[in-house]
Amino acid sequence: MESSLPLVLTRDGNGPLHLQLAEQFRAAIRDGRLQAGHRLPSTRDLARELSVSRSVAQAAYDQLHAEGWIAGRTGSGTYVADVVPLQPVLRTAARPPTPAGPVLLTLRPGIPYISPTVDAGWRRAWREVSGQAPPGGYEDVAGLPELRDALVEHVRRVRGIACGTENLMITEGTSHGLRLLLSVTRRPGDKIAVEDPGYTAAALTAKQFGLEVVDVGVDEDGLQVSDLGTDLSAVYVTPSHQYPLGGRLPVARRNELIRWARRTGATLIEDDYDSEFRYDVAPLPALAQLDLDRVVHLGTLSKVLSPALRLGWLVASPEVVNQLAAYREQVGDWPGWPMQAAFLAMLRDGYLDQVIRRSKRLYADRRNHTCAVLAPYGQIVGQDAGLHITLLLPPATDDQAVAAAARAAGVEVAPLSDYRRTIPGPPGLVIGYATPTDANFHQALTILCDVLRTT
Ligand SMILES: Cc1ncc(COP(=O)(O)O)c(C=O)c1O
Structure with a gap:
């Protein structure tokens, strides 16, 4: 047959x-x-x-x-056999159309300068990791113990936070830390105050977790603490360099915020995203330094090395850290070992400090140049720290239209209105000066000035 x-x-x-x-x-x-x-x-x-x-x-x-x-x-x-045939459905990703128009030079905020060449410190860290066998098992859900110890020293030295290993856990960055915290601590009906204008991702994440977002205004010093109600369970705040307006929360307001939190029992979620880069005077110690019972501090490598690394840290009371660790153990959600081990090597070796020193010099020059070039077009705010400045434009300006014109001319900038939710305020552009190469940076600023002159 x-x-x-x-x-x-x-x-x-x-x-x-x-x-x-x-x-x-x-x-x-x-x-x-x-x-x-x-x-x-x-x-x-x-x-x-x-x-x-x-x-x-x-x-x-x-x-x-x-x-x-x-x-x-x-x-x-x-x-x-009696198998009913089933046609497999194969779905390959449709290739996204190649965007038309000029290649954009980016002045978008939030991304550091990443050198296209790999330096010795980076290579040393990864060589050290590649020589180690990975650990077995599912321990260390709070993060590699040696890395937590090293970060305890780091946050004490750089951010003035006196804490122990039991206060610190490793995350995959600020947004991961926030998701983790909300996963564990939210309760039905919780209200969270978020700065307006502010970090859009924080408001969005809170909404996705079912929290009611209460928009709270910001002035040149940062969050307007006196506007906080008494029915909030948390406040998301960027005290070292308000995002995106750049205010530094002064000591009196910090104390007022802590007193308010002690009175109401709310948690202060401190996003310390770019505190490493301060160009005028030394940064104020983190809010977490004042009260670890009320503050959960979120730090990130995203602005220092690269957002692509997905690594950060969270500092809180031991009770909160234990609660988050127990949750992580149940759901299997913690950062992988190689990046943690490499970061540990970078901290021990002094590489992280070296990158911060080097980047700070570059960003200070870039910031000075950006401010000098853009001063004729509006009021510059937030220039004392970080990787961006905000250019406030005359009141009747449509900042979306200006950003669109810049884009058409080949430069990407963020309109300030993208960061506003319900509280009105002047239009503006949020301009990141860290990301481009030197040549692209100068070219982008020249194009942007042309756009500002003509719109
Ligand atoms: C205000 C603010 N916080 C934090 C981050 C960093 O988030 P992550 O650590 O998740 O990359 C950003 C990045 O754009 C930011 O703008």
């Missing part, structure tokens, strides 16, 4: 013969050419038909049998 199929086996790199044979039977059953109950040739007939050894035919049938495509026993014949 013959197979009645056009079976073709090749010996030129298409894999073992028995697997080729099995796949051809599978395909025929899948597409209905072989129906349930159809009798297949014996291994002897099949081997003869294909001029292969009988063991090839037998191995193919064994495979199909094990997968459930065929049934029957030696002696009583082999049949196609």
Whole structure:
């Protein structure tokens, strides 16, 4: 008896013969050419038909049998099993259309300068990691213990936070830290205050977790603490460099905020996103330094090295850290070992400090140049720290239209109105000066000035 199929086996790199044979039977059953109950040739007939050894035919049938495509026993014949054919649906990603228009020079805020060449410190850290075997097991859900110890020293030295390892856990960045915190601590009906204008992702995340977002205004010093109600369970705040207007929350307001939190029992979520870069006087210690019972502090590597690394840290009371760690253990949500190990090597080696020092020099020059060039077009705010400035434009200006004109001219900037939710305020542009190469930076500023002159 013959197979009645056009079976073709090749010996030129298409894999073992028995697997080729099995796949051809599978395909025929899948597409209905072989129906349930159809009798297949014996291994002897099949081997003869294909001029292969009988063991090839037998191995193919064994495979199909094990997968459930065929049934029957030696002696009583082999049949196609009762498998209702199911056409697989293959969905390959549609290739996104190539955007038309000029290649954009980016002055968008939020991304540091990333050198296209790899330096020695980076290489040293990864060499150290590549020489270690990965740890086994599912321990260290709060993060690599040695990294937590090293970060305790780092946040003490750089941000003035006196804490212990039990206060600190490793995250995949600020947004991950916020999601983690909200996953564990939110309760139905919770209200969270978020600066307006502010970090859009924070408001969005809070909404996604079912919290009611209360917009709170910001002035040149940052969050307007006196506007906070008493029914809030949390406040998301950027005290070291308000995002995006750039105010630094003064000591009196920090104390007022802590007193308010102690009175109301609310949690202050401190986003310390770009505190490493301060150009006038030393940064104020973090808010977390004042009260770890009320403050959860979120730090990130995103502005220092790259957002692509997805690494950050969270500092809170031991109770909160334990609660988050227990949740992580249940859901399996913590950063991978290689990046943590590399970061540890970078901290120990002094590489992180070196990058911060180097970047600070570059950003200070960039900031000075940006301010000098853009001063004629509006009021510059937030220039004392970080990776961006905000240019406030005359009141009647449509900042979306200015950003669109800049884009059409080849430069990406963020309109300030993108960061506003319900509280009105002047229009403006949020201009990141860190990301481009020197040549692109100067070219982008020249184009932007042309746009500002003509819109
Ligand atoms: C205000 C603010 N906080 C934090 C971050 C960083 O978030 P992540 O650490 O998740 O990259 C950003 C990035 O754009 C930001 O603008």
